[in-house]
Amino acid sequence: MFILALTYVKPNEEADKHMEPHMAWVREGYARGWFLASGRKVPRTGGVVLAVGQRAEIEAYVAEDPFTVHGIAEYEITEVAITTTTQGLDILKS
Structure with a gap:
């Protein structure tokens, strides 16, 4: 699983x-099928995405984010x- 933490610059x-x-x-x-959850940081300084997949694909996709x-x-x-994990979140396991 990947944590994609973005910070506004x-x-x-x-x-x-x-x-x-x-x-x-x-x-x-x-x-x-890569993203599992996402949202804004509080206070609003960026956001976070929980993702699954292959690292190279995730990195390439992040590079395409506007x-x-x-x-x-x-x-x-x-x-x-x-x-x-808690029950129901087995998809997060490596």
Whole structure:
């Protein structure tokens, strides 16, 4: 599993200008079966995506995010080898 933590490097007003294309990118990540959960950080300094898949594919997909393309946010990708979950979250296990 991967934690995709994005941090805005430009003001929220700039992020807002690219939000709809970014959200289309997020929806496509779900459609591909890679994204499991996502949301904004509180306070609004970026966001987080929980993802599964192959690291190279995830990294390539992150590079296509409009937030990446337009320099709105930077991503930190952390791979986690989940070994224990609550009932119903077995998909997260490595």
